[in-house]
Amino acid sequence: MKRNKRNVSVFIMVLLLFITITPPVEVTNTVLASSLKGTTYTVYFNSNGGTYVSPIYNVPYGTTIELPNTPYRYGYWFRGWYSNSGLTIPFDMMTKVTGTTYLYAKWEQKSSNYPEILTQTVSDSTVSATFTVDINGQDYGYATEMNISLIDKSKVEDAVHEINLTNTFFAFELDIKDLLFDPAKPLPVKVSIPSGYDKSYVSVFYTANRKTIMAKMNGYVNTSNQYVFDAYTDGSYILMVCKDDASTVTNPTAYLRLTTPPTISVDGQVSIDYEFVNFTGDESEYDLIWYSSDTDIASVSKDGIVTGKSSGTATITCYSSDGTFTAQTKAVVKGIAVTSITPNVTKKTLTKGKSFQLKVTVAPSTATNKKLSYRSSNKSVATVSSTGKITAKKKGTCTITVKTTDGSNKTKKIKITVK
Secondary structure (H helix, E strand, O other), X not given: OOOOHHHHHHHHHHHHHHHHHOOOOOOOHHHHHHHOOOOEEEEEEEOOOOOOOOOEEEEEOOEOOOXXXXXXXXXXXXEEEEOOOXXXXXXXXXXXXXXXXXXXXXXXXXXXOOOOEXXXXXXXXXXXXXXXXXXXXXXXXXXXXXXXXEEOHHHXXXXXXXXXXXXXXXXXXXXXXXXXXXOOEOEXXXXXXXXXXXXXXXXXXXXXOOOOOOEEOOEEEOOOOEEEEEEOOOEEEEEEEOOOOOOEOOOOOOEEEEOOOOOEEOOOEEEOOEEEEOOOOOHHHOOEEEEEOOOOOEEEOOOOEEEEOOOEEEEEEEEEOOOOOEEEEEEEEEOOOOOEXXXXXXXXXXXXXXXXXXXXXXXXXXXXOOOEEEEEOOOOOEEEOOOOEEEEOOOEEEEEEEEEOOOOOOEEEEEEEEO
């Protein structure tokens, strides 16, 4: 049978046109995500000279993680986690995990002349007060400065009269740049008591919204006629004289209380219960945050479940995100304690610029927590790393102290001489 050449040509032209206008099939993100459903990854943390941070395992594809407790590095200010070693790609709690992830800590060195005592005087037509804050022992950066401003009395009058009908008060905004408020280390603030204020009845209250009183701060009047109170957060505070002829309200101070957990074993878990005492408001308005002072000994989940990691004692802190409430308890983790540590040398002579790896034998070999800490008595003579590597810096002598971290408090000292 003969083919019609004209029909064949038309067929070929139609086919070519179809191929031209039909877009290629693409693999969409939805298809990719579907294919990776159920896949989990590990997130590793490089603290870049800071304290050790444990990896987070079994993170599902496309989900976020709860960032670990901030690592610590002596003489440095923590500036966040980054996705690359060049520290140019920030990683936060909103970043999704799509593969095995390595995060790097960014640090900023504290200046050698950073302040330890901050002072500021504020005044208006009705009141003058001087604030003094000692930030020694707090975590703060190189650009720390105190900014205190008075708040218009009319803005907080309703909050004041909720507590007392006094008109002798002033409100202020506490703001300290580059200071990390830590509920485990409340900041002692001193404020001079203005002329005409009866110091026998002075109190300081915290208000998050300037409309209601959230908490009465712990405080007292010192011999310098200053009211000293503990600040758990920055924000709005009111100093008032709680005494007047019309009415005196004597509401008990509300506070947060934690149950003391029983002694737990390594890998064991216990839930810490909490309760608001003398509190008549809505507890659900407060987001509670849990924190462990030493996650190598005991970690704590966002729901207050403590997991024993190694033998020792850790302080567990619970606080509301706005700083109104805070409470602490001790978690004691039992395991096989270290009975002795034996370094391979008791003294060592090094030449400037040379290094020596200190080796320490821990007994018994079955000890639950064999982690050690190292400290140099004079870092200008010799430094020591977190793994025990000693580096000679300049001529002189110093002592390297090795100490257990499991609570057994075993220590050894090594004399270092640098020629």
